[in-house]
Amino acid sequence: MTSTSAHRLSPRKAPKQDRSAFMVEAIIEAATRVLAAHALAGFNTNRVAEVAGVSIGSLYQYFPNKDALISTLIAREQEKLCIDIERCVQRGIEKSLLETVKALARIGIKHQNVDALFAAAIDHEERRLPLDAMLAPYQARIICAIETMIARHTAEISICVPKTAARDCLMIAKTLVESEVIAQPSARRELSARVTHALMGYLTYRKAQVHV
Amino acid sequence: MTSTSAHRLSPRKAPKQDRSAFMVEAIIEAATRVLAAHALAGFNTNRVAEVAGVSIGSLYQYFPNKDALISTLIAREQEKLCIDIERCVQRGIEKSLLETVKALARIGIKHQNVDALFAAAIDHEERRLPLDAMLAPYQARIICAIETMIARHTAEISICVPKTAARDCLMIAKTLVESEVIAQPSARRELSARVTHALMGYLTYRKAQVHV
DNA sequence: AAATTATGCGAGCTTTAACTCGCATCTACT
């Protein structure tokens, strides 16, 4: 009777055969779609199972409860974001600060462009659930990557605490993109420019510039 | 049978006597507290009524449904934010850009500092519900105020579309603050400085500055 | 092929929470 099932947030068990692995994937995909389409208010396990085309019993065989399913969604998103950012920074070795920032902006846009409702829902659940321990490694990877980028261009950058700068960059990019709710693909280019502008401004602003 | 009650988001009727006005206030206050403490997952009308110390029937006498209650919360927050920003900009007449931006940063912090969960919940519901028509006037007021500020300092500002700049400023400030989840009052000063830095950077950044 | 293990199913139990309704009480007006 330790931590049997009540508030567990990790999957109940790992799928061992192929078919079950596919099923878990189908569930996660369906969950993403349901959340995007109906928000938290319309997100329930019965609907997810139905959309995934599996029975409700099967869903609960792998996820001990609804929150565990949401946690998995969150982890997936984080993993994808990490990979994209790390690759981007790695490629930035031979590029200018401006170019790398532009690339980062594009990533942020890509990751939020999926759906604004989905992003807001994930955001909310990240705060509601005790996921700090699970999210910390992802955050660390992202911040580490951005720190690396910053370290390459210290001459141009005015922020002295790289860790803080990295986190702020991430947040600024995230929000500007989120605010551009209506996914007009035509506007993507212009949005990207604005995010880049904001990040460059933040990174390179020096008080001396503004006389007062 | 037009739009009787099913999806109405405005209050059912206005309180006409003092006691009912107080009760509506108590309900709204309780709703705020419940949302902050239990997030969307634990936000229900029965609990709100209980915390407010009124009966569930009374709640439904003034709010046709749960969404209408949430909409009211959202409107209240917006109204408060508008008032603060407008006053801040008005006072900025005789101040520098930097000083005014600092003051705006403080407002953003104040408004989100209440509770991160509450803010995320409100954010989510703003997107889920069809509130565009209701929110537009508030947005317009805020953007108008920031445009006014920008207009006073065109010489220092590099962004050419004031409306876009205004909106971006709002979003940047909002996020940086939101990200600083843990409300450490001691860190408030430092946070304020960062938000200011970000806004000034965004507003005054010029491509020429970065050689490449 | 028999046995064992893993997987899949969905009817249905149980709890939660949105919302109603008829009656009691209060306030205001004459």
Add this chain to the structure above:
DNA sequence: AGTAGATGCGAGTTAAAGCTCGCATAATTT
């Protein structure tokens, strides 16, 4: 004081949604 309308109440109705459990089927092992 009397009356009418406004306000307040909360037990109860209803539907939704979280989750279980016993059984059926498929894969794997020996």
